[in-house]
Amino acid sequence: MADIKDVARQAGVSISTVSRVINDSKAVSPELKSKVNQAIARIGYSANSVARGLKIFKTNNIAIIITSVSRTFFASVLEGANNAADQLGYSMIIAETHDSLEREMQLVDAFASQWVDGIVLASSAYGNDPKTVQYIEKLQSLEKKGMRIPVITLEYALDSQYIDAVVIDHEKAAYKAVCYLINSINRKNIIHISLPKNHLMGRMRIAGYKRAFEESGLVYDENNIIAGDYTTYSGYKIVKQLLADNRKFDAIFCANDQMAVGAIKACEEFKILIPEQVAIVGNDDIFAASIVSPSLTSISVPKFELGATAVRRMHEIIGGDGTRKPRQIISLDTSFEERESTVRNAKRSLKYLEW
Amino acid sequence: MADIKDVARQAGVSISTVSRVINDSKAVSPELKSKVNQAIARIGYSANSVARGLKIFKTNNIAIIITSVSRTFFASVLEGANNAADQLGYSMIIAETHDSLEREMQLVDAFASQWVDGIVLASSAYGNDPKTVQYIEKLQSLEKKGMRIPVITLEYALDSQYIDAVVIDHEKAAYKAVCYLINSINRKNIIHISLPKNHLMGRMRIAGYKRAFEESGLVYDENNIIAGDYTTYSGYKIVKQLLADNRKFDAIFCANDQMAVGAIKACEEFKILIPEQVAIVGNDDIFAASIVSPSLTSISVPKFELGATAVRRMHEIIGGDGTRKPRQIISLDTSFEERESTVRNAKRSLKYLEW
DNA sequence: ATGTCCAAGGAAAACGTTTGCACACCGGTT
DNA sequence: AACCGGTGTGCAAACGTTTTCCTTGGACAT
Numbered sequence: 001m002a003d004i005k006d007v008a009r010q011a012g013v014s015i016s017t018v019s020r021v022i023n024d025s026k027a028v029s030p031e032l033k034s035k036v037n038q039a040i041a042r043i044g045y046s047a048n049s050v051a052r053g054l055k056i057f058k059t060n061n062i063a064i065i066i067t068s069v070s071r072t073f074f075a076s077v078l079e080g081a082n083n084a085a086d087q088l089g090y091s092m093i094i095a096e097t098h099d100s101l102e103r104e105m106q107l108v109d110a111f112a113s114q115w116v117d118g119i120v121l122a123s124s125a126y127g128n129d130p131k132t133v134q135y136i137e138k139l140q141s142l143e144k145k146g147m148r149i150p151v152i153t154l155e156y157a158l159d160s161q162y163i164d165a166v167v168i169d170h171e172k173a174a175y176k177a178v179c180y181l182i183n184s185i186n187r188k189n190i191i192h193i194s195l196p197k198n199h200l201m202g203r204m205r206i207a208g209y210k211r212a213f214e215e216s217g218l219v220y221d222e223n224n225i226i227a228g229d230y231t232t233y234s235g236y237k238i239v240k241q242l243l244a245d246n247r248k249f250d251a252i253f254c255a256n257d258q259m260a261v262g263a264i265k266a267c268e269e270f271k272i273l274i275p276e277q278v279a280i281v282g283n284d285d286i287f288a289a290s291i292v293s294p295s296l297t298s299i300s301v302p303k304f305e306l307g308a309t310a311v312r313r314m315h316e317i318i319g320g321d322g323t324r325k326p327r328q329i330i331s332l333d334t335s336f337e338e339r340e341s342t343v344r345n346a347k348r349s350l351k352y353l354e355w
Numbered sequence: 356m357a358d359i360k361d362v363a364r365q366a367g368v369s370i371s372t373v374s375r376v377i378n379d380s381k382a383v384s385p386e387l388k389s390k391v392n393q394a395i396a397r398i399g400y401s402a403n404s405v406a407r408g409l410k411i412f413k414t415n416n417i418a419i420i421i422t423s424v425s426r427t428f429f430a431s432v433l434e435g436a437n438n439a440a441d442q443l444g445y446s447m448i449i450a451e452t453h454d455s456l457e458r459e460m461q462l463v464d465a466f467a468s469q470w471v472d473g474i475v476l477a478s479s480a481y482g483n484d485p486k487t488v489q490y491i492e493k494l495q496s497l498e499k500k501g502m503r504i505p506v507i508t509l510e511y512a513l514d515s516q517y518i519d520a521v522v523i524d525h526e527k528a529a530y531k532a533v534c535y536l537i538n539s540i541n542r543k544n545i546i547h548i549s550l551p552k553n554h555l556m557g558r559m560r561i562a563g564y565k566r567a568f569e570e571s572g573l574v575y576d577e578n579n580i581i582a583g584d585y586t587t588y589s590g591y592k593i594v595k596q597l598l599a600d601n602r603k604f605d606a607i608f609c610a611n612d613q614m615a616v617g618a619i620k621a622c623e624e625f626k627i628l629i630p631e632q633v634a635i636v637g638n639d640d641i642f643a644a645s646i647v648s649p650s651l652t653s654i655s656v657p658k659f660e661l662g663a664t665a666v667r668r669m670h671e672i673i674g675g676d677g678t679r680k681p682r683q684i685i686s687l688d689t690s691f692e693e694r695e696s697t698v699r700n701a702k703r704s705l706k707y708l709e710w
Numbered sequence: 711a712t713g714t715c716c717a718a719g720g721a722a723a724a725c726g727t728t729t730g731c732a733c734a735c736c737g738g739t740t
Numbered sequence: 741a742a743c744c745g746g747t748g749t750g751c752a753a754a755c756g757t758t759t760t761c762c763t764t765g766g767a768c769a770t
């Protein structure tokens with residue numbers, strides 16, 4: 001591969017001039033400029049980004065840390081992020097934590113020493129134990145040669161004054177979904193399959209569930225909250241157990257769609273009619289929600305926009321004058337997709353065809 | 356962020372010594388070694404990969420170029436690739452072409468000047484027009500400072516003597532699927548919804564379809580091959596048209612699962628019974644195949660392994676002594692998943708619960 | 711005592727860029 | 741004729757590493 005020296009030699013100019021041409025900085029006389037450009041074209045030169053990165057402290061790489069690509073929710077987020085990155089001239093480095101906070105921390109370190117320009121982070125960190133607090137402090141102060149490496153979290157904000165986030169109002173979305181179950185389709189015994197214990201987003205959704213109950217004058221019963229672990233299997237297993245135990249319920253609100261699919265399959269196995277006997281609502285509106293049968297009513301989260309917005313915001317921060325900007329928390333709206341798991345013969349949107 | 360100089364100062368040794376410690380190369384006396392390690396721990400130093408990359412011509416980045424993450428097929432491939440990369444100490448840079456060969460070429464150039472250690476490529480290149488031939492030549496000769504940047508293609512091999520590939524025997528898989536339709540469930544009028552015209556993998560599948568017909572003593576009719584464009588919508592539209600035209604057929608073999616899902620939805624709309632009136636077979640066995648209703652019989656491609664194998668092979672090449680290894684084409688086996696779209700009451704595997 | 715060899719560690723060059731600085735040139739003022 | 745300001749160009753330092761080459765000093769043999 002040719003380097004800048006080769007170009008300089010070919011064009012009969014200095015290295016500096018070549019550099020100025022490829023960065024079209026400063027004034028370079030038209031003649032030299034065209035000589036240089038010709039030389040570049042002739043030998044097929046392309047500036048080396050590693051060397052440039054070292055010099056200017058900018059790699060044009062943005063890292064995105066998610067739990068797993070096979071969680072289709074994150075595949076969509078990733079796609080949005082990558083699209084925006086592409087448009088803005090960044091490469092996207094991807095990494096998966098598989099829900100390990102340990103791993104997440106390692107990855108952050110690795111990316112910092114790789115001098116990525118920013119990190120988009122679907123974090124597993126929450127709570128305020130010393131380890132977490134310390135970790136968040138570190139996230140705030142990641143830097144390369146004095147320049148801050150910005151971090152933006154997805155879905156919820158960290159307990160920090162500095163770290164930006166692109167979030168969803170989980171409490172409100174859950175509240176509305178449960179209100180819908182109570183008021184629109186008249187269910188009173190609603191099971192909530194939540195996220196793993198203490199998970200921040202899980203707690204927000206539980207709060208929404210609780211508020212819906214209280215505002216409707218129903219009693220909130222903690223026993224109706226059962227923690228799942230994101231997977232389809234956990235939803236399946238939990239509902240199967242409930243049915244085996246003869247628990248009475250007429251609706252299930254799941255904290256994500258995968259668990260809701262599991263719930264549907266369990267009901268199917270027990271010949272429970274959906275939605276007549278049990279209505280089911282999921283969360284996220286992943287693609288599977290449209291094609292499962294019955295199709296799944298779900299809180300629709302703008303996944304693509306989540307990723308794209310984070311990257312765009314990152315670009316603003318990076319491109320800025322280097323001064324620390326005031327923290328910004330961008331909140332994205334959800335919508336509600338009513339499908340067959342809550343109303344028989346729901347109008348079938350052809351959304352899934354857009355796949 | 357501290358650099359190696361800071362460590363050296365702290366530990367009271369030279370830069371070289373620090374470098375030797377972090378690379379545990381050569382002999383460093385135990386005392387100095389521990390002094391250095393303490394200094395590193397104290398100031399939280401971590402070697403900068405950009406500078407190191409520049410020096411040693413190795414970035415530990417592997418690029419993967421696919422058409423789109425939202426094609427869940429590729430999400431699985433990506434996951435496999437990323438898993439392997441993780442284990443071997445690489446970061447994964449991802450990029451999408453959205454089926455544009457133009458874009459693919461740009462990306463390859465960009466990655467080469469980024470000095471990635473290798474490129475895993477789901478290429479859109481096929482045929483032997485001059486432009487393509489030239490492109491393949493370029494792919495063969497990507498290099499950074501005299502070292503070759505290896506390229507490994509996914510799914511099918513390029514027309515090159517040098518570029519490795521991890522492939523599927525598409526012809527055979529299609530052949531077996533169509534034989535199954537003909538012999539096991541007795542269908543004779545089989546539509547094939549193929550890939551965009553001239554696509555290499557599309558042609559391989561058509562060849563398998565054709566061979567199955569000929570070997571069964573049936574006449575192969577070109578009119579039964581209809582080109583789709585990967586999307587669910589195209590499958591839907593094509594089948595709808597066929598039904599509207601009153602075409603006679605008792606089975607459909609789709610070149611991918613997304614189009615097969617579209618086919619199912621179209622049949623459903625026309626109240627065609629699956630599999631009694633029309634049997635449907637897809638290709639890839641993406642997750643949706645398990646959850647759609649009726650569940651979809653499909654050729655199961657080892658997507659995860661496809662990505663993981665490519666990365667592992669890449670590592671072998673990179674880690675080698677730099678001599679050009681003989682080309683290797685690794686062929687992965689498919690299996691056949693029989694589900695409800697070809698046999699009523701197919702045993703329902705709980706595979707989807709492993710999601 | 712002198713010489714030889716080896717291990718340990720430092721100095722400095724190199725990797726491919728960008729950029730501050732200096733310099734040379736030129737046209738226009740005094 | 742001397743000076744000035746601006747413009748275009750090159751030199752060389754710097755970015756943070758790795759690694760070659762060299763120096764030093766000690767162990768050992770003579």
